[in-house]
Amino acid sequence: MNKIGKEKFYQELDNFLVTKLRPIPEHRSECNYVRFEDNFPQLTNHEICQQMFWNAFKGYSKMYIQIGCLRDDNSLFNDSEKIMYEKGAEAGDDEKVIILQCSLLTLQMLDYDIMMFGAMSEGGDEEYRNTAQKHYRPYLFSYVAEIDKSNYEKLKELQNKIVGSQTYSSSDEYVENYKNGQLQYQWLPCTFNSDINENSIKLDGYVVQSASRIEKIKANLTIIEDENTPKKVRNRIFENYKLDKSSCKDDKTFIEEIEKKLGNTPLSTIDAYKIGNGNCVFAQSNDTRFFYDIGFNYKHRPKKISHGSSYNYSSSMQKIVVNDPSFVILSHWDMDHIAGSYVARKNIFEKNWFAPDCYDAGTNALRLAKYLQMKGNLYLANRPPRKSNAHGRLIGKIAIQKLAIYKLYMGKKTTCDSSHSNCEGIVIEYYDKIKNIRVLMMGDVNYDSFNKARSTEPSFADTQIDYLIVPHHGSEHTNYQQITDPNKPVKMGSKAIICCTDDPNINRPNSGHRMKLEKRFGKNVITTEEAKNKAVSITISL
Known part of the structure; x- marks a missing residue:
């Protein structure tokens, strides 16, 4: 050459x-x-x-x-x-x-x-x-x-x-x-x-x-x-x-491309990292690893950040950046779900990224998306036009032999959250058939939006959920009343993890939301800030 x-x-x-x-x-x-x-x-x-x-x-x-x-x-x-x-x-x-x-x-x-x-x-x-x-x-x-x-x-x-x-x-x-x-x-x-x-x-x-x-x-x-x-x-x-249309895929193609990356073994661990009011989840099996969001505590005031303090989250970021994912899935394009990518190893941009369409994202997010598109590594799931009345949906499902199954959903815009991108984010449901364990990772998709995406399936309250990555940092704007159905027995789970600072002064998490979670998960409702013994994440072992 x-x-x-x-x-x-x-x-x-x-x-x-x-x-x-x-x-x-x-x-x-x-x-x-x-x-x-x-x-x-x-x-x-x-x-x-x-x-x-x-x-x-x-x-x-x-x-x-x-x-x-x-x-x-x-x-x-x-x-x-x-x-x-x-x-x-x-x-x-x-x-x-x-x-x-x-x-x-x-x-x-x-x-x-x-x-x-x-x-x-x-x-x-x-x-x-x-x-x-x-x-x-x-x-x-x-x-x-x-x-x-x-x-x-x-x-x-x-x-x-x-x-x-x-x-x-x-x-x-x-x-x-x-x-x-x-x-x-x-x-x-x-x-x-x-x-x-x-x-x-x-x-x-x-x-x-x-x-x-x-x-x-x-x-x-x-x-x-x-x-x-x-x-x-x-x-x-x-x-x-502005992105061209080449990255927007129909649901079948979107799921097929993820399936190529998932390997043949069920998940072994899922880590929800301690990064404040941001989402960064890393899931891995014997033959695949992926991020579900790679965010950071974006809106934390700098005057509270000092060397060695727990608000710095440098220890968490050091652990996050050494992970070598097979691919990345974004729930949506808000900065508290993508900002960690700016400090990750550059080879993360060589991986395939799967996310909802980002037509309404800010310029910093679009700069990242444009670069990924230029490299041929961006796959976007279609979102409905703003003025449409389209329902949320099951994007697709992926079987890992006869051992486990993934389902990916896109939520529907609902009134409890003003953000379209939050509501229309991607939710991952993972079910281990052998161990009969279900994990739900929700990004910022509220319970009502998720239920509308599962219109032909049991609602959140009627689904056995063993491990939950709680939506929207434990926000008030999640229609959390739908966590349980007052007319039916409560389906108890093992653990609910809230990705937040555990700071009641900023309503993270919202007290009513946490109390409702405790009806399903008992005392095992914890924030990532509560990671113990200098741990930088809360680990779900499957």
């Missing part, structure tokens, strides 16, 4: 470094990029990402924040699970803040990703394409905002202005998707420069960034009240991170 492809890639990379990565500071307000005469030494993806993060903090590249649509949501400040109190549980309304997770994106990051994804999609130059794929790794740059009631109302007003002020052509795919409910975000210009006072909204919060390890940095962010985010920028973002 000749060297043209590799030389071509590094020439383009050098061009990006000298023209776009390191602009002269005096021109940062205009966001100009300038060429330097001297070439920079060849930088790794990690070093480029760190430079882009640093440039974002210094204001050397224009930055945008992706915020979920607040215009029609009047309930957030009435939701105890969305609220974090600054001064304890007795705080007044003016002291309440809600937590919103938002993607951040600078124009440098957008240019870098456009260049990399373009190289990775090159059809005629295999060396060029492979060099780009080897160089790149998905990175994470986001903001967890702590928003008080005043700023919440300002953001809603700004979003209303945006919708009212912009006009679009009928061929604008971004807007058509937004109108159809497929997109639930808006991009707003922002900066870490706190000197801007006029026409701005100042937020408290922290940056979560990762090029190889997760860092949390306390930082104030200023949103510039400009409802005219350039259409060109918005469409460049949408076009760059």
Whole structure:
């Protein structure tokens, strides 16, 4: 193979470094990029990402924040699970803040990703394409905002202005998707420069960034009240991170591809890792291993993180990243279910990933999905359009000889949880026929959504469940009343594991949910935070 492809890639990379990565500071307000005469030494993806993060903090590249649509949501400040109190549980309304997770994106990051994804999609130059794929790794740059009631109302007003002020052509795919409910975000210009006072909204919060390890940095962010985010920028973002349809599979193909990876022996252990309010489950048998989610405690405030403290979860992450899965299944694409992948060994991206469609995911998740698609390792189960009334369903089942059987379900959107992606996540039911043991791993799919997916089978309350990975970190929004049926005998199980911090101040787990679980699992309802003897996971031995 000749060297043209590799030389071509590094020439383009050098061009990006000298023209776009390191602009002269005096021109940062205009966001100009300038060429330097001297070439920079060849930088790794990690070093480029760190430079882009640093440039974002210094204001050397224009930055945008992706915020979920607040215009029609009047309930957030009435939701105890969305609220974090600054001064304890007795705080007044003016002291309440809600937590919103938002993607951040600078124009440098957008240019870098456009260049990399373009190289990775090159059809005629295999060396060029492979060099780009080897160089790149998905990175994470986001903001967890702590928003008080005043700023919440300002953001809603700004979003209303945006919708009212912009006009679009009928061929604008971004807007058509937004109108159809497929997109639930808006991009707003922002900066870490706190000197801007006029026409701005100042937020408290922290940056979560990762090029190889997760860092949390306390930082104030200023949103510039400009409802005219350039259409060109918005469409460049949408076009760059949009997935093509090649990864979406019908249910039969989706299940067949998983079946190829599952091996011929039943599961022996399932570990639910101690990572706070996030999900990371690792299942293994004699001939296969897989992650069911690989998340992290995404919304944990950095001021509580200190060296050697239990809130760091570094010991857990060290154990997680040495696992070598045969494949990965995601319940859905929320950051607390995927963030661990940013620090895992890079060979995890060489594995096949199976997940629900991510059309409504944030940009950080879409960057990961796009990279997996470029490598041919992404398989997506179809989700119903937002405005449809489609039922949840059994995606399919897989028999492990005559020893065990897997069933994969997709939940249906229900009213107890406002999140479509939560409700329409993937649930794994595993049944060991020889030992007569059933395990249910639910992601964030609530009990009502699961029951609607099992419309032709016994309900959750009527199913013998020996081990349960409890949905949504023990959340209130799970319709947990359906755990038991008051008119029927309770089907007792062996253990229920809640993936959460065991912190009643943030309703994790919800006390009513836990009490209902105890009716089925007795005293064996435990949180991952309660892992004993310095253990980093709670193990189910089958």
